[in-house]
Amino acid sequence: MTDLVTWLRTQLDGDHEPGTVAAAHRAILEMHRDDGLGWCTSCGDMTLDDHDRAPVETPCDTLRALASAYAGRPGYNPGWAL
Numbered sequence: 001m002t003d004l005v006t007w008l009r010t011q012l013d014g015d016h017e018p019g020t021v022a023a024a025h026r027a028i029l030e031m032h033r034d035d036g037l038g039w040c041t042s043c044g045d046m047t048l049d050d051h052d053r054a055p056v057e058t059p060c061d062t063l064r065a066l067a068s069a070y071a072g073r074p075g076y077n078p079g080w081a082l
């Protein structure tokens with residue numbers, strides 16, 4: 001995941017998108033970070049008891065979708081595609 005996040009941050013730092021778009025993308029990156037065990041801190045399906053979430057590995061589909069907006073740029077890894 002770190003590679004995808006690092007690459008995305010680099011894209012955002014050099015991007016010509018309006019500041020609000022880049023800020024929104026950075027907020028998404030922050031919300032969907034790795035918990036240190038390889039799981040997304042935001043994603044997951046509710047379990048049957050509705051108290052816990054089933055873990056989702058990183059990079060999650062949200063980050064993969066965000067990266068797809070920059071897929072034509074150097075350094076994009078096709079393995080990140082949804």
